[in-house]
Amino acid sequence: MAISERKKKILTAVVEEYIRTAEPVGSKAIAQIGSLKCSPATIRNELAELVSMGYLAQPHTSAGRVPTPMGYRLYVNELMDRQRLSEEEAEDLNRRLNQRLQDLDDSIGGVSRLASQLTDYPALALTRQAAVSAQRFDLIYVDANTFIIVITLSSNVARSKLVRLPISVDQELVQRLGTLFNASFTGKREEEITPLLIHSTERAADDTAGITAVITAFLLEQLHEAAEPATFLSGENMLLSQPEFRDPDKAHRLMSYLSEGGHILPPSAAAAGTDEVRVFIGPENVAEELKDSSVIVASFDAGDGTRGLIGVVGPTRMDYSAVAAKLSFLAAGLSRRLGGGEAPPEGMHNKLIIKEPDNSHE
Amino acid sequence: MAISERKKKILTAVVEEYIRTAEPVGSKAIAQIGSLKCSPATIRNELAELVSMGYLAQPHTSAGRVPTPMGYRLYVNELMDRQRLSEEEAEDLNRRLNQRLQDLDDSIGGVSRLASQLTDYPALALTRQAAVSAQRFDLIYVDANTFIIVITLSSNVARSKLVRLPISVDQELVQRLGTLFNASFTGKREEEITPLLIHSTERAADDTAGITAVITAFLLEQLHEAAEPATFLSGENMLLSQPEFRDPDKAHRLMSYLSEGGHILPPSAAAAGTDEVRVFIGPENVAEELKDSSVIVASFDAGDGTRGLIGVVGPTRMDYSAVAAKLSFLAAGLSRRLGGGEAPPEGMHNKLIIKEPDNSHE
């Protein structure tokens, strides 16, 4: 059955009122909202139909209506205003973003904090490198017992470590090792660095002191760490201010799940195109723990093939419109600052596409 | 009035039972615990006296007794067993500690996570450097538009950054800048790097492209960051499993306070001697938000004049004994691995001194 214009208006009113108040909304309240010029009775009839169509639900016979996940979905896809931030908001956000952003890697935590402060929901941020390898090795001789390893990764981040040795080395050895590592390990991804390769390098180095082992260990550690999607979560406490989490057990369950850092995002989220906002409503989430929460994610280009995601978690009764706008703006700002390639002009809002998750398997 | 042996036993029983059950404990329960061979009636008399002495309180006339902060204080100072970890626990902990620990700086967050998992309370870890300065600069020429800054700090941590320039530089310039920076900025603390010094270096560099500015900015940023006490908080969600935080508002208030990262520790905590455990019970905390929680902190030596603290936050009804033992062990382990100087033999428990905070100002 097609859904009439008036039904859409009513559904919108229910969703927005429910988002605002967290209370089931009744026919009278909708009539008063305006934008509809008909009586509560008429609205009641429409509401009854919306219930039978599956967009709304009643907690119990004599209560107002509450949107179902399906209702939210329709709202998100078709009904809601695509909010844009006001000039001041945009400016403020840009300023804060600039403050945080020197090097993504250090500030990915800062980004998630920012997202959380901005939206008043717990937020997470993560990056996933495409394929990381070492681009270049520099070994700096400091003194007889000390040298510094600097590994420049393909993502153009330099990682360094100061190594103190129990034995002494000379400048020549350090330099020779540097050349050797540049020859053997540059461009290699983590899985390409086989024990065999390590072993042969070790022999070639003619290094009895085990210094090569230290370097390869550091290399592997850095590659591993860089390849590992770095996840940050902040603002967990925001959950507690939501009435749906007044039940401490429920709150605890979700918070534990979140802080385990695990599979918060549905796999398909990672596949999202840049600057596109995705919304996962209640049961659309794969993780059992998220079945009655919603997740909104935006994806951004962190440069050099690295993909980043920022998202927030909240009750299904979330302010989708506002949150999506903010995340979209944030993601666009990040892409602009971090991403290579064509930067959209500063200050311009990027388009806000909201994609529905792929549910073909259901 | 002096406190009799029997009163001590009874107080101990009340505290431990209350820690276990979170319910006010009655005379009958104490009698059944054993270790006292007298009737509930006798115990009631003693309890009444303990109440009038201020060690215990009654939530209401017909309820059992609950320890007051003063009661906990006595318990912590004199009565509780100084637990030591069992062999297996110690071994497990050591293993996990080794896993986490390569470089304190990266893993301070890991340490707090470990403390939280270990104790089932929210945990925080922080380090405070004594006075950080740059020990050495290395500028590595990569290509005409790129070079790497490596700053080795006095704390023996190397920090690096890959710099891309809009203009091109030659190897000679990079090298010259390196020498210049080594001459001008090594050994300088953040506050010693005045605009004047920066300016004169800039002039000496004969650098029209503003490369010195990039380097000084990075230097200042790193010094600032290193001097800033790095705080990490984890396991906030553990709070919610404590019955005293079943009230979502209360939980929210404390969690917000904690996640702001602020002044969790009383100032005196920072002054604690290494490997010493301090306990701050309820109102002993200076922060208003912590007035009915307890904080346990252990201090460790992170090497090179850096002091670290690990601590947990929980309700006053905390398992002081177990937590103190674990933190003490953890701190000792960290000191051993990170601290310079005399390392106590591996696997040995360090002594567990529990210091009372200095309350002379009250």
Add this chain to the structure above:
DNA sequence: GTTGGCACTCTTTGCTTTCGAGTGCTAATA
């Protein structure tokens, strides 16, 4: 000094009642 006994207090729990918001239905109306 210790103990058993007992009346008393105060919370907790469960039940019943009341109240009200909101519904669904029907009949009247534009």
Add this chain to the structure above:
DNA sequence: TATTAGCACTCGAAAGCAAAGAGTGCCAAC
């Protein structure tokens, strides 16, 4: 035919109340 007013009905939330139970304080006896 679509809308509206009216009204009886439902069901949860809040309030009130009684019974139960845990624990105390005190007294008198040991």
